[in-house]
Structures are given as structure tokens and as C-alpha cells.
Amino acid sequence: MTDRIADIWGQRTPHARGTSWPVRLDQHLEEGVAESDVQRWVQSACVLCSNGCACDIAVKDGRMVGVRGRTDDVVNHGRLGPKGLYGSWQWNGRDRLTRPLIRENGELVETDWDTAMDRIVQRSRQLLDEVGSSSHGFYTSGQLFLEEYYTLGVIGKAGLGTPHMDGNTRLCTATAAAALKESFGSDGQPGSYTDIDSCDALFLFGHNMAETQTVLWMRVLDRLHGPDRPRIVAVDPRRTKVADAAVESGGVHLAPLPGTNLALMNGLVNQLITQGWVDEEYVSAHTLGFEELARTVEAYTPEKVSEICRVSPDDLRRAAEIFGTSERVLSTVLQGFYQSHQATAASCQVNNLHLLRGLLGRPGCGVLQMNGQPTAQNTRECGADGDLPGFRNWQNQNHIDQLAELWNVDRLVIPHWAPPTHAMQIWRYVEQGSIDFLWISATNPAASMPELPRIRNILGREDLFVVVQDGFPTETTEFADVVLPAAMWGEKQGTFTNADRTVHLSEQAVEPPGAARSDLDIFLDYARRMDLRDRDGEPLVKWHDPESAFEAWKECTRGRLCDYTGLSYDKLRGGSGVPWPCNAENPDGSDRLYSDGVFPTAPEVCESYGHDLLTGGATPPTNYQAERPDGRAFLKTAEYTPAPDAPSDEYPYICTTGRTVYHFHTRTKTGRGRQLRKAAPEPWVELSPGDAEALGVDEGDLVRVESRRGAMEAPARIGRGRDGTVFLPFHYGYWDTGAPDRQPTAANELTQTEWDPVSKQPLFKVSAVRVTKLAPGQRCAPAPTTTASAPHDPATVPATRGDQGAETREDPGVADPPGQVPSPEHTPGVPQPVLPHAARRS
Amino acid sequence: MHLPVYVGLLDSSLRSLADAFRQVSDGHGEEPDVEYLCQVLARQVDEQLEALTPVVRRYGENREQEPERLRATGLESTRSGGVGLLRDLQDLYMLGSFVDMTWTVVGQAAQGLRDRELLQLVDACEQDTTRQLQWLQTRIKQAAPQALIAAK
Numbered sequence: 002m003t004d005r006i007a008d009i010w011g012q013r014t015p016h017a018r019g020t021s022w023p024v025r026l027d028q029h030l031e032e033g034v035a036e037s038d039v040q041r042w043v044q045s046a047c048v049l050c051s052n053g054c055a056c057d058i059a060v061k062d063g064r065m066v067g068v069r070g071r072t073d074d075v076v077n078h079g080r081l082g083p084k085g086l087y088g089s090w091q092w093n094g095r096d097r098l099t100r101p102l103i104r105e106n107g108e109l110v111e112t113d114w115d116t117a118m119d120r121i122v123q124r125s126r127q128l129l130d131e132v133g134s135s136s137h138g139f140y141t142s143g144q145l146f147l148e149e150y151y152t153l154g155v156i157g158k159a160g161l162g163t164p165h166m167d168g169n170t171r172l173c174t175a176t177a178a179a180a181l182k183e184s185f186g187s188d189g190q191p192g193s194y195t196d197i198d199s200c201d202a203l204f205l206f207g208h209n210m211a212e213t214q215t216v217l218w219m220r221v222l223d224r225l226h227g228p229d230r231p232r233i234v235a236v237d238p239r240r241t242k243v244a245d246a247a248v249e250s251g252g253v254h255l256a257p258l259p260g261t262n263l264a265l266m267n268g269l270v271n272q273l274i275t276q277g278w279v280d281e282e283y284v285s286a287h288t289l290g291f292e293e294l295a296r297t298v299e300a301y302t303p304e305k306v307s308e309i310c311r312v313s314p315d316d317l318r319r320a321a322e323i324f325g326t327s328e329r330v331l332s333t334v335l336q337g338f339y340q341s342h343q344a345t346a347a348s349c350q351v352n353n354l355h356l357l358r359g360l361l362g363r364p365g366c367g368v369l370q371m372n373g374q375p376t377a378q379n380t381r382e383c384g385a386d387g388d389l390p391g392f393r394n395w396q397n398q399n400h401i402d403q404l405a406e407l408w409n410v411d412r413l414v415i416p417h418w419a420p421p422t423h424a425m426q427i428w429r430y431v432e433q434g435s436i437d438f439l440w441i442s443a444t445n446p447a448a449s450m451p452e453l454p455r456i457r458n459i460l461g462r463e464d465l466f467v468v469v470q471d472g473f474p475t476e477t478t479e480f481a482d483v484v485l486p487a488a489m490w491g492e493k494q495g496t497f498t499n500a501d502r503t504v505h506l507s508e509q510a511v512e513p514p515g516a517a518r519s520d521l522d523i524f525l526d527y528a529r530r531m532d533l534r535d536r537d538g539e540p541l542v543k544w545h546d547p548e549s550a551f552e553a554w555k556e557c558t559r560g561r562l563c564d565y566t567g568l569s570y571d572k573l574r575g576g577s578g579v580p581w582p583c584n585a586e587n588p589d590g591s592d593r594l595y596s597d598g599v600f601p602t603a604p605e606v607c608e609s610y611g612h613d614l615l616t617g618g619a620t621p622p623t624n625y626q627a628e629r630p631d632g633r634a635f636l637k638t639a640e641y642t643p644a645p646d647a648p649s650d651e652y653p654y655i656c657t658t659g660r661t662v663y664h665f666h667t668r669t670k671t672g673r674g675r676q677l678r679k680a681a682p683e684p685w686v687e688l689s690p691g692d693a694e695a696l697g698v699d700e701g702d703l704v705r706v707e708s709r710r711g712a713m714e715a716p717a718r719i720g721r722g723r724d725g726t727v728f729l730p731f732h733y734g735y736w737d738t739g740a741p742d743r744q745p746t747a748a749n750e751l752t753q754t755e756w757d758p759v760s761k762q763p764l765f766k767v768s769a770v771r772v773t774k775l776a777p778g779q780r781c782a783p784a785p786t787t788t789a790s791a792p793h794d795p796a797t798v799p800a801t802r803g804d805q806g807a808e809t810r811e812d813p814g815v816a817d818p819p820g821q822v823p824s825p826e827h828t829p830g831v832p833q834p835v836l837p838h839a840a841r842r843s
Numbered sequence: 844m845h846l847p848v849y850v851g852l853l854d855s856s857l858r859s860l861a862d863a864f865r866q867v868s869d870g871h872g873e874e875p876d877v878e879y880l881c882q883v884l885a886r887q888v889d890e891q892l893e894a895l896t897p898v899v900r901r902y903g904e905n906r907e908q909e910p911e912r913l914r915a916t917g918l919e920s921t922r923s924g925g926v927g928l929l930r931d932l933q934d935l936y937m938l939g940s941f942v943d944m945t946w947t948v949v950g951q952a953a954q955g956l957r958d959r960e961l962l963q964l965v966d967a968c969e970q971d972t973t974r975q976l977q978w979l980q981t982r983i984k985q986a987a988p989q990a991l992i993a994a995k
């Protein structure tokens with residue numbers, strides 16, 4: 002038995018390069034429940050991060066009482082991390098919303114579904130009549146199921162015809178999608194988690210994998226403990242466990258100043274080019290734009306980069322050398338890049354490193370532009386984030402016609418007259434009053450959006466009608482005119498897709514509490530009550546349950562890169578999840594994309610014609626066509642510019658926000674799991690030892706962190722970060738502590754309303770702040786000691802551990818590893834090149 | 844030779860454009876992307892001006908002979924609201940287009956004179972101007988429907 006609060010990653014099962022990752026079965030049951038007490042095990046996958054670990058939910062007397070990993074699944078080979086073990090089911094039944102609520106005389110009061118839904122429909126109809134569909138905005142999630150997103154997408158795009166629909170995925174994963182579109186023509190993860198098993202070098206760009214995807218990190222650790230281990234390079238301003246591993250493995254830890262990633266990346270690419278670590282054959286046959294790339298990065302010598310980023314020029318050279326000379330390199334990218342300045346350009350440079358060396362589409366050679374939330378991939382695919390379903394291009398008339406035909410609606414209904422409205426702009430329109438109807442599903446913007454004082458003002462606007470659909474009362478439900486109680490994971494059925502394209506089925510294990518309904522049922526009910534019809538007067542939404550929604554979605558993906566037509570609920574039952582594209586020719590799915598170096602950039606299939614990475618200006622379709630991409634990838638970057646909200650005398654520190662291993666999002670689930678809550682109960686402010694000394698702050702002292710926009714207060718952890726930067730965990734809002742005017746604890750009180758010009762992802766990681774000491778502390782800060790928030794001086798702080806209820810069974814080697822998913826030689830949905838070979842070598 | 848007149852015109856219209864970007868940035872602080880990107884683009888135009896200095900020196904900048912009516916007028920003040928933003932961006936677009944064509948005209952002369960240095964400069968700067976115009980067009984298209992249909 003292992004305490005997986007203290008020992009986050011559990012015991013090692015080392016293996017050699019190119020061999021299968023051994024199985025380890027992880028299982029955790031509620032205290033007092035023995036395995037023999039479990040009446041049913043119900044198949045699912047964890048929804049507490051983008052890793053998508055397959056699991057079975059233990060059910061006893063109609064209640065979820067534990068989980069175990071699925072050993073035959075390609076994603077996790079039986080393992081689960083602390084959030085999955087302790088957080089995925091423990092919230093079950095507690096503090097839930099069980100009845101619809103409506104606002105009467107300023108108060109939220111309980112009501113029935115008819116009354117609540119009628120009120121929504123009435124307001125919706127009135128605004129459609131008076132103003133039109135641009136009065137409606139939908140702000141959804143990265144935590145619903147595929148079937149729910151697709152239904153919402155169809156309602157918005159074919160029913161109402163509003164361009165204002167986005168997910169909170171804008172805050173977590175928009176840059177992954179944008180970078181993939183800019184480089185390869187379409188969203189779609191090139192690499193696979195299996196690349197970890199055979200890489201020689203692993204680069205983590207702004208990705209604290211040890212905390213954000215713990216099971217993926219176990220996979221890395223098992224390589225690091227085996228023979229011929231890979232070298233790790235970590236790019237992170239904090240001294241994370243990943244950074245420690247980089248140093249121990251003979252790699253490099255680069256800690257650039259927050260906001261300077263693009264300068265660093267331009268420097269790495271500069272080194273690759275000047276040192277001759279470029280596969281010219283691959284570049285000339287499979288890419289476009291080398292000359293311009295080389296010109297743009299020319300100025301970024303190690304010395305210049307060192308000045309901008311404050312990293313040593315030799316470290317930069319070493320990192321470049323590891324990339325340039327290792328046989329197989331895998332890169333992963335996450336929020337350190339996505340939520341920072343010039344996010345898309347910096348993330349595209351990661352793609353460029355791989356394109357320049359031709360390290361794509363082979364075992365151990367890949368890019369993982371990661372996702373944050375568990376079902377973010379589906380928000381992106383299904384049209385719930387503004388993009389059109391099935392990675393279709395809103396500027397391509399044929400794509401619009403395909404959808405119009407599929408949905409049997411007038412093509413003019415489908416919003417394609419302007420770029421889809423991104424979340425930050427939706428909120429701006431709400432602020433200005435041109436959106437008067439805002440439907441928020443499965444997310445908590447009053448804690449997770451940047452600049453909370455502004456968000457609270459917007460939500461409180463007098464004539465705004467707010468619908469909030471959630472499982473729990475949250476900071477956001479406080480502002481609602483109607484609250485709809487939603488069924489959650491384990492209480493409903495549906496599928497979702499993780500960051501390496503693996504699709505899982507999550508079955509219903511228990512009944513939802515009270516009158517709560519699945520999000521799918523709620524959307525279907527709205528469509529019915531709004532009487533949304535197709536061109537023949539038939540109901541627009543022709544499905545009625547998860548499986549029929551899935552079947553409808555399959556048709557929408559036919560022939561596209563994200564082809565689901567080879568999947569079905571039956572096929573996903575038992576056994577492993579399956580990565581798309583999966584169709585008749587590739588019935589077992591596809592492990593890796595782009596083996597032959599042909600990408601979906603042909604104008605007739607690409608999801609986007611691309612943008613200028615400095616400004617976000619869209620490439621005109623005719624310019625795109627004139628380039629004749631013909632399956633070649635684009636080498637794009639931009640020049641580095643200093644970030645907005647740069648530090649000044651008044652606000653001398655740069656503040657970054659992020660996650661801790663024990664929590665997810667705004668803690669609505671993990672904050673209700675006892676072990677997780679105890680491990681990281683309250684927020685903290687992480688300072689470097691040097692800054693703490695200069696400020697006269699000791700471990701545990703109460704400090705105030707203040708930007709031009711707002712402030713938060715919490716005890717100080719004297720951590721291991723670099724001088725000049727402050728770190729705040731973003732999970733802590735007010736649902737369990739009281740109002741912000743008592744003591745503001747949310748990191749987002751002070752973050753800025755500013756976003757990347759291409760992906761429109763907000764800049765959570767660069768806020769200029771000042772720090773002041775408010776009071777001496779009584780005890781040390783409530784920050785975990787097991788991770789990146791570890792204290793600079795371990796002797797001063799008691800170690801984080803679980804109580805006896807944390808015991809988890811780990812059984813290594815109980816089964817053979819699951820079989821390998823094949824990688825197609827040519828990627829489904831991608832046209833073969835038409836230009837003769839010679840003409841492609843520009 | 845009238846090239847100096849046009850070099851002078853280029854110089855003055857770039858100054859107007861840089862000023863206009865800064866004005867729009869200051870006037871639309873509530874649109875953070877506009878505020879920030881207009882600053883970035885103003886600096887980009889500043890750099891063009893700097894790069895143009897040796898050319899101005901070489902050909903002489905014949906300000907005296909530059910007829911007033913050749914000049915592009917800058918922005919007087921910024922407007923407010925959704926439609927105001929649209930209009931201001933459109934003014935920027937017009938100014939940018941003027942600069943774009945002025946680069947082209949100067950570039951034609953540079954070809955005739957086989958002035959490689961000037962040709963290179965025109966080439967690089969025209970690309971940046973195209974990027975500025977593309978961004979403006981993208982932002983205008985994005986803002987237009989909401990401003991014209993739903994704004995209060």
C-alpha cells in the first residue's frame with residue numbers, strides 16, 4: 002500500500018528504450034470498503050486532466066466508492082495519479098445542485114425544470130426577435146463530453162446562427178490548436194504518448210508534467226530509471242521536478258524570464274541552423290518558409306537571447322546541441338508557453354525544431370502540443386469553441402456547404418462571415434451590452450477568468466441574462482438568473498478524447514442527485530423548446546441520447562482528419578481507448594500522424610489559411626493558395642517583442658500563475674476530496690529566497706501581491722524559483738471561504754485582460770506586481786512540499802502526506818502491456834501531394 | 844528629379860501613420876488587443892523611419908518643394924464605441940494603404956535608378972506594411988457585424 006499524496010508517482014517499473022511500458026494496476030477504495038464489497042466496476046476514464054487515464058469506477062449501493070486503472074488501456078497501462086485516485090469520485094453526492102434555481106426579487110429560489118427552461122426560452126426568443134442571434138453568447142467548458150459539445154455546436158451554428166460560442170479551453174488549450182493549425186494546416190496531435198517509450202531526448206516547454214499530467218510523468222520516470230535513459234531539457238522559470246530531472250539526466254534546465262519564450266525559441270532555432278543541425282532533404286521536400294524563418298531568427302544569437310531571457314548562453318547552446326544531435330526527440334508544450342506572451346509563435350517554433358530535423362511521425366520523434374482540460378480536444382473538434390466542427394475552415398465555402406448539407410440548413414445561417422468570436426471578445430461584448438444572453442456551462446469564470454474584478458462587474462450587469470449550468474454552486478452561480486443542476490462524470494454517459502487523440506467511453510455508474518440532468522439532456526431540451534428546425538421543417542437536432550449523438554458526430558467527421566467513423570460505443574467498450582483517425586481502412590485507429598511528412602495544408606482540406614504570428618492578421622485565401630502548400634508544413638515565427646505589463650519601479654516583480662498537483666481548475670471536485678484538500682488546503686504566494694530576503698519576508702508571513710488591476714493575499718512560501726518572479730496557484734476562489742472583499746485569495750484578481758494575437762489565449766503568466774508584507778506568520782505556508790512548491794529550506798516545513806485513508810494498492814506486472822496501435826503510412830483525410838517531387842523542392 | 848519629393852512624402856506619411864497608431868492605442872484602451880498591437884506597430888513604423896534616414900540623407904528631402912496637397916492627413920482624434928472603433932481602424936487602414944502605395948512608387952524609382960540599397964529597404968518595409976494592413980482588415984472584419992447589428 003502506498004500513500005499517493007506523499008509518493009505522487011508511486012513505485013517504478015523501469016524499462017529500456019523501445020520496449021513496452023510495463024503495467025501497474027493502481028486501485029483506491031473508500032476507507033472501510035473492501036474489494037469484495039464492490040458490487041460493480043463501471044468503465045470510464047478520468048476527467049481531471051488532459052491525460053485521459055482509463056479507469057473503472059467502483060460502485061456500491063448506488064454510490065461511487067473508488068477507482069482502479071485499466072491495465073489494457075494504451076494511455077495509462079493501469080496507473081492513476083493522485084487526482085484520479087482521490088478526486089475523481091470523492092466529491093460524489095456532496096453539496097450538489099439538485100434543483101433548478103431562478104432569480105426572484107434578487108434571490109435564487111428553487112423551481113422545477115419547466116419553469117426554469119421556459120424562462121430561458123422566453124428571454125432567448127425575445128432577444129432573437131429584437132436583436133438577432135448576435136445577442137446570444139455561449140461560454141462552455143473543457144469538461145463536458147463530445148456528444149454535449151456537438152449538440153451545443155449544432156444549436157449555436159445551425160439553429161441560432163450565433164458566432165459567439167467559445168469554451169474555457171480558450172484559457173488552456175487554444176494555443177495548442179492554433180500552433181498546430183499554423184504549422185500543419187489543421188488541429189490534430191502529431192505525436193503519441195508512446196513516443197516517450199523510445200525517445201533519446203525529451204524537451205518540456207513550459208510543461209510541468211510532473212504535476213499537470215502525473216501519469217505521463219510516471220511514464221517518463223520509468224524511462225529515467227531504466228537503461229539508456231533519455232536526456233531531459235526543461236524550459237520553466239520555476240525549479241520544478243521536471244527541472245530537477247533535467248539536471249539529473251545530464252540535460253539542461255532553462256529558466257527564461259516570464260514573457261520571453263519567443264526570444265529563447267528563436268535562439269534555439271538559430272543554433273540549429275547555424276550549427277548545421279538541419280535535415281535539408283526533409284526541409285526542402287516537406288516544408289515552406291525556410292528562408293524567412295532563417296532571416297527572422299538570424300539576430301537571436303546566444304548572447305542576445307541571454308540578454309533578453311537571462312539564461313546563460315552556454316546553457317542555450319547545450320540545449321540546442323541536445324536537440325540537434327539526439328537521434329529521437331520528443332517535445333511537449335503546455336501553459337508556460339500557451340498562457341504567456343507570444344504564445345502561438347513560441348509554440349510554432351517547437352514544431353519548427355522538429356520540422357527542421359525531420360523528427361516527426363517516427364517512434365520517439367514527435368510533438369505533443371498538450372491540452373489542459375480532459376475534454377478540451379472535443380471542444381475544439383465539435384464546434385463548441387467557435388471553430389467549425391470536424392476541423393472545417395470558416396473561410397472555405399465548400400466546408401460551409403458540407404455542414405449546411407449535413408444539417409440540412411441554409412448555409413447563410415452558419416456563422417462564417419467573420420472569425421468566430423473568441424472568449425475574451427465575447428466577454429467584451431457582454432461588457433458593452435451587445436450580448437445580453439450569456440449561457441455558461443460547466444465552468445466557473447468568476448474564479449478562472451483573468452482580472453476578476455472586471456468579470457464580476459460584467460456578470461453583475463443589470464440587463465444581462467445569465468444561465469449557469471453546473472454540478473455545484475460556484476462563484477459564478479451567484480450571478481445567474483437561472484441555475485441548471487447538471488449531472489457529472491459517473492452520472493451520465495458519453496465519450497471524450499485526450500491530448501493524444503485517444504477516445505474513451507465513460508459509462509454511467511450512478512444516478513444523478515435529485516433533479517440533476519445531463520448537460521446533453523439540457524441542451525436537447527433547449528433545442529426542443531426553441532423549436533429549432535431544419536430546412537424541411539424537421540427538428541434540427543435529430544438525436545436523443547449519447548449514442549445517437551455520437552453516431553451523428555461520426556457523420557460530421559467522415560473523411561476529415563479527426564475521422565471517428567470507425568468507432569462505436571460497442572467498440573469502445575472493454576479493452577483500450579482508440580486514437581483517431583479511425584475509419585474503415587484504419588479500424589484500429591492511428592498512433593502517430595504524418596509518417597510520410599505530408600500534412601493537411603492543401604487549401605481544400607486545411608482548417609485555416611493561417612495568420613501573421615506577430616499581429617494575428619489573417620492570410621488572405623488567395624495568398625494561401627498561391628503558395629501551393631500541397632501537403633508541406635509551414636515554418637513560421639515572429640520577432641520577439643517585450644510583453645505588455647512589463648515590470649516597473651512601482652511593480653517590480655513578474656507574477657506567473659499555475660497549478661498544483663493536488664487540484665484541478667477551481668477545485669469544485671478536488672477541493673471536496675479529503676486527501677487532496679488536506680494536501681493543498683489554501684493558497685500561497687511563492688517567492689524566491691533572494692526576493693524574500695530583500696522584502697524581509699519569512700516562510701508563512703502573510704503577504705499582499707498587487708498589480709495595476711487588483712490584489713490577493715496569502716502566506717508566503719520561500720520556494721526555489723528565480724529572483725524577480727512570483728508564483729501563485731490559480732485554484733483558490735471563494736466558494737468555500739467567503740467573499741473576495743474579506744480576504745482576496747484568487748490569483749486572477751490581479752491577472753491582465755490581454756491575449757495572444759493568434760490563439761487569443763489570455764496572458765496569465767506575465768503580470769507586473771509588487772509584494773508587501775502584511776503580518777508575520779503563525780505557521781508555514783499551506784503549500785505542498787512534494788512538488789515545485791517545495792520549500793527552499795526543507796528543514797523548516799513538515800512534509801506533505803496523506804492520512805491512513807490515502808492508502809492505494811499498486812500491483813506492477815499483473816498483466817501484459819496493451820498491444821501497439823498502428824501508425825498509418827499516410828494520414829487519413831490528408832490529400833496526397835500533386836506537385837511533382839522536383840517542383841516541391843523550392 | 845522628383846524622387847526627393849516622394850522620399851519626403853514617404854517620411855511624412857510614415858510619421859503620420861506612427862502617430863495614428865499611437866493615437867488609436869491611447870483612445871481604445873478598453874480593447875486590449877488594439878491597444879497593445881497598435882503600440883507594437885507604431886514601433887515597427889518608427890524602425891522603418893530610422894531605416895529610411897540614410898536614404899533621406901542621400902537623396903535629400905525636398906520638403907520645401909513638397910506641395911502641401913500631396914501630404915496624407917493624419918488622424919485628428921479617436922472616436923468611441925463599437926462603430927467608433929471601426930471607423931478609427933478604417934482611418935488607419937487608409938493611411939496604411941497610402942504608405943503602402945508610396946513605398947511602391949519609391950520602389951519603382953529605385954528600380955529605375957538600380958539603387959539596390961533602397962530596393963532592399965522597400966522590399967522589407969512593404970512586407971511589414973502588408974502585415975499591418977492585413978491585421979487591420981482582420982480586426983475590422985471581426986468588429987463589423989457586432990458593431991453594426993447588435994451594439995447599443
Ligand code: SF4
Nearest residue numbers: 047050053054082085
Ligand atoms: S494523470 Fe490526469 S487523467 Fe490520469 S489520473 Fe491523474 S488527473 Fe486523472
